[in-house]
Amino acid sequence: MTQSSDVDQVLLPTPRVRGRRPSVWRGFFGNKKAALGFGIFMVFVLMAVFAPVLAPYNPQATQFIPFQGPSWHHWFGTTATGQDVLSQLIVGSRVSLGIGISAGIMATSLAIVLGMLPAYLGGRTDTLFNTMTNIMLVIPGLPLLIVITAYIHQTETWTLALVMGLTGWAWGARVLRSQTLTYVRRDFVVAARLAGASHWHILIHEILPNMLSLVIANLMFGTLGAVLAAASLQFLGLGNPNSISWGTMLFWAQIGQALLNGAWWWLVAPGAAIALFGASMALMNFGVDELTNPRLRQARRASKQFGKPHQGRPNN
Amino acid sequence: MIEQEPILSLKDVSVQYDSGPEPVTVVRNVFLDVYPQEILGLIGESGSGKSTLAYTAMRLLKHASMTSGSVRIAGRDIYAMKHEELRQFRWAEVSMAFQTAMNALNPVMTVGEQILDTLKSHQTLTREEGIERAQELLQLVRLNPDTLQRYPHELSGGMRQRVVIAISIALSPKLVIMDEPTTGLDVVIQRTILDEIVEIQRRQHFAILFISHDFQLVSTLAQRVAIMYAGKIVEVTAGATLHDPTALHHPYTEGLIRAVPRLSDDQATAIGIPGNPPDPRDFPKGCAYADRCSLVQRVCREQPPELRMTGSSLIACHVVQQREAKQYGI
Amino acid sequence: MKYVLSRLGFLFISLWAAVTVNFVLPRLMPGNPAILMLGRYKGQLTAQALHALKLQFGITKQPLWQQYVIYLGHLLHGNLGLSLTYYPIPVGQIIAQSLPWTLGLVGTATIISMVLGTAVGVYLAWNHGQFWDNLLSTVAMFTAALPYFWLALLLLYFLAYVYHWFPLAHAYSTGINPAWSLSFILNVLRHALLPALTIVVSSLGGWMVGMRNNMIQTLGEDYITFAEAKGVKKRRLMFQYAARNAILPSLTSFAMSLGFVVGGALLTEVVFSYPGVGYQLLVAVQNEDYPLMQGLFLVIALAVLIANFIVEMLYGRLDPRTRQGQGGAYS
Numbered sequence: 020m021t022q023s024s025d026v027d028q029v030l031l032p033t034p035r036v037r038g039r040r041p042s043v044w045r046g047f048f049g050n051k052k053a054a055l056g057f058g059i060f061m062v063f064v065l066m067a068v069f070a071p072v073l074a075p076y077n078p079q080a081t082q083f084i085p086f087q088g089p090s091w092h093h094w095f096g097t098t099a100t101g102q103d104v105l106s107q108l109i110v111g112s113r114v115s116l117g118i119g120i121s122a123g124i125m126a127t128s129l130a131i132v133l134g135m136l137p138a139y140l141g142g143r144t145d146t147l148f149n150t151m152t153n154i155m156l157v158i159p160g161l162p163l164l165i166v167i168t169a170y171i172h173q174t175e176t177w178t179l180a181l182v183m184g185l186t187g188w189a190w191g192a193r194v195l196r197s198q199t200l201t202y203v204r205r206d207f208v209v210a211a212r213l214a215g216a217s218h219w220h221i222l223i224h225e226i227l228p229n230m231l232s233l234v235i236a237n238l239m240f241g242t243l244g245a246v247l248a249a250a251s252l253q254f255l256g257l258g259n260p261n262s263i264s265w266g267t268m269l270f271w272a273q274i275g276q277a278l279l280n281g282a283w284w285w286l287v288a289p290g291a292a293i294a295l296f297g298a299s300m301a302l303m304n305f306g307v308d309e310l311t312n313p314r315l316r317q318a319r320r321a322s323k324q325f326g327k328p329h330q331g332r333p334n335n
Numbered sequence: 336m337i338e339q340e341p342i343l344s345l346k347d348v349s350v351q352y353d354s355g356p357e358p359v360t361v362v363r364n365v366f367l368d369v370y371p372q373e374i375l376g377l378i379g380e381s382g383s384g385k386s387t388l389a390y391t392a393m394r395l396l397k398h399a400s401m402t403s404g405s406v407r408i409a410g411r412d413i414y415a416m417k418h419e420e421l422r423q424f425r426w427a428e429v430s431m432a433f434q435t436a437m438n439a440l441n442p443v444m445t446v447g448e449q450i451l452d453t454l455k456s457h458q459t460l461t462r463e464e465g466i467e468r469a470q471e472l473l474q475l476v477r478l479n480p481d482t483l484q485r486y487p488h489e490l491s492g493g494m495r496q497r498v499v500i501a502i503s504i505a506l507s508p509k510l511v512i513m514d515e516p517t518t519g520l521d522v523v524i525q526r527t528i529l530d531e532i533v534e535i536q537r538r539q540h541f542a543i544l545f546i547s548h549d550f551q552l553v554s555t556l557a558q559r560v561a562i563m564y565a566g567k568i569v570e571v572t573a574g575a576t577l578h579d580p581t582a583l584h585h586p587y588t589e590g591l592i593r594a595v596p597r598l599s600d601d602q603a604t605a606i607g608i609p610g611n612p613p614d615p616r617d618f619p620k621g622c623a624y625a626d627r628c629s630l631v632q633r634v635c636r637e638q639p640p641e642l643r644m645t646g647s648s649l650i651a652c653h654v655v656q657q658r659e660a661k662q663y664g665i
Numbered sequence: 666m667k668y669v670l671s672r673l674g675f676l677f678i679s680l681w682a683a684v685t686v687n688f689v690l691p692r693l694m695p696g697n698p699a700i701l702m703l704g705r706y707k708g709q710l711t712a713q714a715l716h717a718l719k720l721q722f723g724i725t726k727q728p729l730w731q732q733y734v735i736y737l738g739h740l741l742h743g744n745l746g747l748s749l750t751y752y753p754i755p756v757g758q759i760i761a762q763s764l765p766w767t768l769g770l771v772g773t774a775t776i777i778s779m780v781l782g783t784a785v786g787v788y789l790a791w792n793h794g795q796f797w798d799n800l801l802s803t804v805a806m807f808t809a810a811l812p813y814f815w816l817a818l819l820l821l822y823f824l825a826y827v828y829h830w831f832p833l834a835h836a837y838s839t840g841i842n843p844a845w846s847l848s849f850i851l852n853v854l855r856h857a858l859l860p861a862l863t864i865v866v867s868s869l870g871g872w873m874v875g876m877r878n879n880m881i882q883t884l885g886e887d888y889i890t891f892a893e894a895k896g897v898k899k900r901r902l903m904f905q906y907a908a909r910n911a912i913l914p915s916l917t918s919f920a921m922s923l924g925f926v927v928g929g930a931l932l933t934e935v936v937f938s939y940p941g942v943g944y945q946l947l948v949a950v951q952n953e954d955y956p957l958m959q960g961l962f963l964v965i966a967l968a969v970l971i972a973n974f975i976v977e978m979l980y981g982r983l984d985p986r987t988r989q990g991q992g993g994a995y996s
């Protein structure tokens with residue numbers, strides 16, 4: 020373990036101190052990047068929840084003049100078959116966010132189990148699972164997804180989420196494993212064990228809460244990765260082309276030769292939505308990073324921005 | 336000795352850390368001079384600000400700033416220097432062996448390269464000359480010359496500490512600041528390294544600012560001892576007075592003396608000081624030691640005491656100063 | 666030496682895993698998807714080819730382990746079967762034609778991106794909290810989230826379609842014949858520029874922020890302060906002391922994220938109709954040409970695993986601590 024600790028050192032959570040949660044949250048929203056990311060994220064979530072109310076037209080209806088540029092009636096123009104791009108974008112957020120978030124949650128849960136448990140148990144189990152994790156990490160993910168979905172044939176939305184959740188846990192498992200290893204021999208864990216606490220109790224109540232920031236970071240990266248991967252697969256026609264999502268919009272834009280017809284808006288809108296959503300995840304993660312890792316903060320400005328002090332003693 | 340020009344002179348130095356939610360002042364109005372060739376001990380509890388003071392003296396503070404005072408090395412104000420000037424000047428005059436020798440060496444460079452870097456940054460010399468000098472230095476700290484080719488992770492803690500000391504005496508500075516140079520080492524190695532340090536110091540005649548919280552060790556090693564409490568120097572005295580039962584001391588120093596285990600009456604006795612030092616975020620208005628002091632009076636809580644020549648020492652305590660004054664009928 | 670052996674061991678285990686995944690996947694799917702494929706292509710195949718395909722995809726009565734042994738045997742002989750799309754051209758031949766393009770484009774672009782991103786990251790960390798650091802690390806949040814293929818489409822539209830600065834597609838102009846001539850090479854470079862730009866722009870931010878954060882972390886280490894104190898000059902301090910150490914975790918994440926980067930880069934080929942492995946993969950998928958798809962997946966995995974191995978060897982050279990076999994990138 021000599022070096023892998025610096026590999027994952029981007030986040031160095033300080034051991035939990037009870038009753039300090041609120042200030043962590045205050046710190047999170049006090050961080051400009053994190054707050055901006057959270058704001059964007061909430062806009063998307065609200066958009067997905069209220070999609071039927073927000074969408075100006077039926078996203079499937081082919082009732083308008085094709086290839087209209089952005090206008091007051093069609094903010095993001097129309098498609099080759101005369102559908103309203105904005106309506107598709109709003110309704111499509113449901114599938115895209117749904118896949119992304121559920122795959123993110125699934126991958127993170129797997130990462131918690133496959134990363135923490137073997138590290139805690141140690142010995143052969145750990146070696147075995149660690150090797151498995153490392154193999155999963157180096158096998159190129161998107162090509163693997165392409166192959167799997169090609170066999171499945173016009174993958175339904177939930178299958179897509181499932182496949183991505185099942186293949187996307189490796190990175191998180193690796194990070195959580197090395198963090199768990201640093202806790203296993205700490206006083207508070209040893210004390211809990213001597214006091215007769217069960218393995219599950221120790222893992223869930225003693226170790227996991229300390230890794231909350233890592234778990235959150237993982238959730239965000241998992242979601243970001245799944246949104247991007249789903250869009251890629253759908254763009255290649257490997258999703259269900261009849262569902263409406265940002266990825267399938269790009270697929271139809273490509274099929275409908277949007278660019279050759281000069282209909283850039285048809286491509287720009289869904290792609291920008293993906294990028295913006297992804298950026299919100301990255302921004303929140305960056306904020307959490309700065310919050311948990313004192314060195315990433317700038318000394319002076321930090322003094323006005325953050326909650327409680329951390330044990331940052333670079334000199335000692 | 337007193338007539339000499341100090342090699343390091345701290346005047347009214349205050350330092351605050353800026354990395355927390357609000358700035359915290361951890362070193363407060365410190366005056367301290369170190370004279371050529373002497374060993375000055377600096378003692379204080381963990382967190383009293385010793386390392387911070389050392390970094391301030393070297394102008395190496397990170398996430399912190401000196402809010403008042405001045406630091407002079409060999410008569411020159413190092414905070415007025417430009418970076419390049421400072422870079423050339425500093426190590427040649429004053430060097431420092433870090434408290435964390437374990438982490439003071441670059442893990443991806445050999446010991447030899449790291450010593451050579453020190454020499455080359457200040458002098459023009461050929462590689463052969465450099466290596467020769469590096470080997471000399473290693474010999475001084477009793478390391479095998481082939482240590483030059485080794486990486487830090489291949490060395491034991493004691494060996495690394497010796498390398499750090501070798502680097503700190505590489506340019507024959509006039510003062511070496513040693514920040515707890517033997518923490519984390521076992522007792523036997525601690526002792527041998529200390530003996531080596533003293534021996535080298537006798538031969539090379541540099542001064543040492545020796546930082547430690549080992550009271551007994553410092554009181555035997557140092558000619559003069561400064562005692563730090565809650566960011567302030569509360570007493571500066573000759574090392575010998577610490578073994579003199581009649582000498583006047585700050586109550587905190589008295590506490591430290593009593594806390595040393597004594598093998599008298601066939602049984603070891605040591606009396607700790609009750610209570611804890613105050614939180615730097617919330618230092619009291621008056622004397623920081625008041626809450627733990629058995630002699631405390633009203634004035635102690637209202638007014639911070641100042642370092643004054645009291646008996647044969649500099650002491651910052653209202654009560655001791657008053658007693659002394661009464662004794663001599665002033 | 667121990668380190669090299671352990672990394673070699675890992676290379677073989679992961680290779681074996683990739684090979685096995687390839688074997689297991691079609692057999693794992695409900696209702697073997699290969700049956701459908703064979704139905705579509707039946708008329709065009711010779712009996713011998715049909716039999717080989719059935720064996721390859723498990724439509725046979727033979728026990729699984731026998732199929733596995735035969736499969737491994739074929740692989741060892743470099744026999745990946747026949748492509749159906751390009752029937753009767755062997756899959757191996759198609760790979761041999763497309764792999765150099767991908768290695769040239771994706772490989773070069775990835776290396777450029779990493780070197781550039783790392784250098785900028787070092788600079789930003791050194792000027793932590795200042796204008797460029799704040800600006801670029803925020804911009805990187807957005808570029809990191811850009812889908813490669815989407816950026817590719819936009820660049821294609823604006824720089825190639827609207828402004829004609831770059832060719833629209835392919836690796837070289839259709840009119841000319843491949844040859845080792847200057848004009849051909851220039852033509853190839855002109856075609857590679859835009860796809861390479863796409864890959865660099867979308868992956869640069871990741872390397873940059875990663876290196877920046879590692880470097881900031883490293884700059885807080887005691888050995889940096891100690892080196893500064895002993896008078897090491899700024900340039901040497903920045904590179905030999907800080908960056909040399911900060912790059913180690915960067916290399917490890919480089920090794921690990923190679924798979925992701927390559928995946929994204931392959932989609933770039935699709936957009937530019939660049940005749941590399943990624944483009945062929947799409948062709949295979951669209952035509953349900955499973956033998957070709959399997960072969961391409963294997964070769965992509967192989968390339969990534971080998972690149973990964975090379976990075977680890979580099980890591981071993983840069984970090985003296987790994988040379989005694991005391992752990993390493995993956996221990």
Ligand SMILES: Nc1ncnc2c1ncn2[C@@H]1O[C@H](COP(=O)(O)OP(=O)(O)OP(=O)(O)O)[C@@H](O)[C@H]1O
Nearest residue numbers: 331332333352354361380381382383384385386387
């Ligand atoms: N980077 C930092 N940010 C904020 N506060 C700090 C930082 N470094 C040190 N401190 C605080 O400054 C005070 C003095 O620390 P310092 O390291 O100087 O103590 P010390 O006397 O050297 O202790 P020790 O004997 O443990 O080495 C402590 O209260 C510490 O918490």
Ligand SMILES: [Mg+2]
Nearest residue numbers: 335385386434
């Ligand atoms: Mg200290």
